[in-house]
Amino acid sequence: MALFDKTNHIKVEDNLLAGIRMKASVKAGKAYEYTAAISTEKAQPGMVVSVRNNVAQGVEGIAYLITGVNCDDRLNQYFVNNTAGSAEGGMVPINNGTGCYHYGNLFAYRCNVGVISQFAADSIHTENITLAENKLNAKMQFAHATVYDVSQRYDNIHILAVARPDCPKCYASSNWCSWNTGSTPSIHQLAGQHIEEIASVRGVQKICTNSVKDTRTFITNMVYENFKQSYSEPAWAKCKGNLMIHLEQIAHDTASQYYMWNSRKVNCDIESVIKYDNSDPATAGWTGGCGAVGPCTGTETFQITDFDGGILGKPGQTLHAKRPALADGLDCRKYDKWNGYHCMGLNYRVLLFENEGKDYYTTMYQPEIQTKMMSKKYAINMFKEWVWEGLMPMDKRKAIFIAVVQKTLRHNMTFNSGVPSSASFRLQHFPQQGKELDYIIMYMKFDDPVSI
Numbered sequence: 001m002a003l004f005d006k007t008n009h010i011k012v013e014d015n016l017l018a019g020i021r022m023k024a025s026v027k028a029g030k031a032y033e034y035t036a037a038i039s040t041e042k043a044q045p046g047m048v049v050s051v052r053n054n055v056a057q058g059v060e061g062i063a064y065l066i067t068g069v070n071c072d073d074r075l076n077q078y079f080v081n082n083t084a085g086s087a088e089g090g091m092v093p094i095n096n097g098t099g100c101y102h103y104g105n106l107f108a109y110r111c112n113v114g115v116i117s118q119f120a121a122d123s124i125h126t127e128n129i130t131l132a133e134n135k136l137n138a139k140m141q142f143a144h145a146t147v148y149d150v151s152q153r154y155d156n157i158h159i160l161a162v163a164r165p166d167c168p169k170c171y172a173s174s175n176w177c178s179w180n181t182g183s184t185p186s187i188h189q190l191a192g193q194h195i196e197e198i199a200s201v202r203g204v205q206k207i208c209t210n211s212v213k214d215t216r217t218f219i220t221n222m223v224y225e226n227f228k229q230s231y232s233e234p235a236w237a238k239c240k241g242n243l244m245i246h247l248e249q250i251a252h253d254t255a256s257q258y259y260m261w262n263s264r265k266v267n268c269d270i271e272s273v274i275k276y277d278n279s280d281p282a283t284a285g286w287t288g289g290c291g292a293v294g295p296c297t298g299t300e301t302f303q304i305t306d307f308d309g310g311i312l313g314k315p316g317q318t319l320h321a322k323r324p325a326l327a328d329g330l331d332c333r334k335y336d337k338w339n340g341y342h343c344m345g346l347n348y349r350v351l352l353f354e355n356e357g358k359d360y361y362t363t364m365y366q367p368e369i370q371t372k373m374m375s376k377k378y379a380i381n382m383f384k385e386w387v388w389e390g391l392m393p394m395d396k397r398k399a400i401f402i403a404v405v406q407k408t409l410r411h412n413m414t415f416n417s418g419v420p421s422s423a424s425f426r427l428q429h430f431p432q433q434g435k436e437l438d439y440i441i442m443y444m445k446f447d448d449p450v451s452i
């Protein structure tokens with residue numbers, strides 16, 4: 001059902017849509033041809049649209065393919081109280097343009113993907129959504145060709161790995177109650193990226209171009225429920241392997257940092273809070289796209305910052321297990337299931353630095369960082385190569401670097417390169433109460449130029 005009516009009042013309310021089949025051309029892999037139970041376009045001036053109280057059940061493609069409203073107009077949201085079940089994708093936003101867009105008011109269950117977006121925008125705000133037993137519950141990512149600093153908000157989101165404790169027959173098979181993911185940190189790509197084939201919307205977890213360098217996700221009132229590695233509840237005995245947050249290996253360059261308030265986990269075990277994937281070893285070396293330092297290090301720069309401890313148990317931050325040097329001397333506990341650490345307190349900041357000179361593509365530093373308090377060094381890799389001729393990289397990697405550093409300390413940074421003609425260093429904006437002044441002190445050393 002598509003909303004193309006040109007009248008001033010369009011209502012799609014109180015409908016049950018079941019057994020929505022996919023177009024043959026989409027099954028064959030034709031790009032940008034979407035199949036949806038209900039789809040909307042941007043309303044013309046003076047047009048009033050209402051999509052409320054609908055149920056889309058059994059959809060081969062997407063249940064709701066919708067445009068959002070401007071964030072300043074979110075109280076007049078036209079998409080309210082809709083349900084998606086057993087669909088390839090529950091809701092897919094499709095706005096393209098500058099500005100902030102608002103989405104929400106959805107219940108999605110047993111879909112391959114509950115809510116996912118890949119489009120061009122500056123910012124998005126997602127709220128008032130319940131997601132249950134979807135294989136991937138939530139992944140909202142977006143970007144814009146001219147925007148290098150993006151943020152998004154999640155408010156009032158409830159995600160359940162397993163939803164019905166009083167229904168043993170619902171889980172006679174473990175298919176829909178195992179290996180579910182609550183949310184994945186967004187990987188925002190310049191100019192966005194469309195979902196090209198609805199038949200494989202679950203396979204949209206791929207990256208095709210440079211990532212936005214400064215990305216943040218602000219989360220309030222997020223509830224993760226019933227996420228465990230194994231279950232003692234009799235009805236859920238076959239369920240296993242559910243993760244609240246999963247950082248994927250495809251985060252070659254970076255992933256959006258999670259800043260969380262007033263969020264909590266209900267009936268979840270600590271081992272299921274997060275899983276850090278390791279960097280893709282195939283990206284190591286010149287022909288792998290990430291150079292001589294080794295694999296790309298984007299997966300090693302993501303953190304959850306939990307301001308009140310509702311997710312981590314105590315206020316603190318997470319670290320990738322590949323960064324043991326950062327955990328030295330601090331109250332950190334390693335969890336093997338996470339492939340990472342929980343470090344108490346708010347001791348870390350994200351450092352962004354890049355070559356901004358005319359030698360952007362020729363002076364490629366290979367930095368190592370060592371804090372005065374630490375005996376260990378750790379290397380930071382630049383962004384991945386995305387310009388190729390066949391299997392040959394064209395050496396157009398962006399000299400952008402992202403590192404996690406301890407605040408208020410002196411850091412020694414050694415560069416295996418010459419001095420760039422212009423460079424910038426800054427800490428990512430850190431949302432917090434009070435007026436604390438965070439800083440780091442950098443001592444930099446540049447070696448002889450490296451031939452690229």
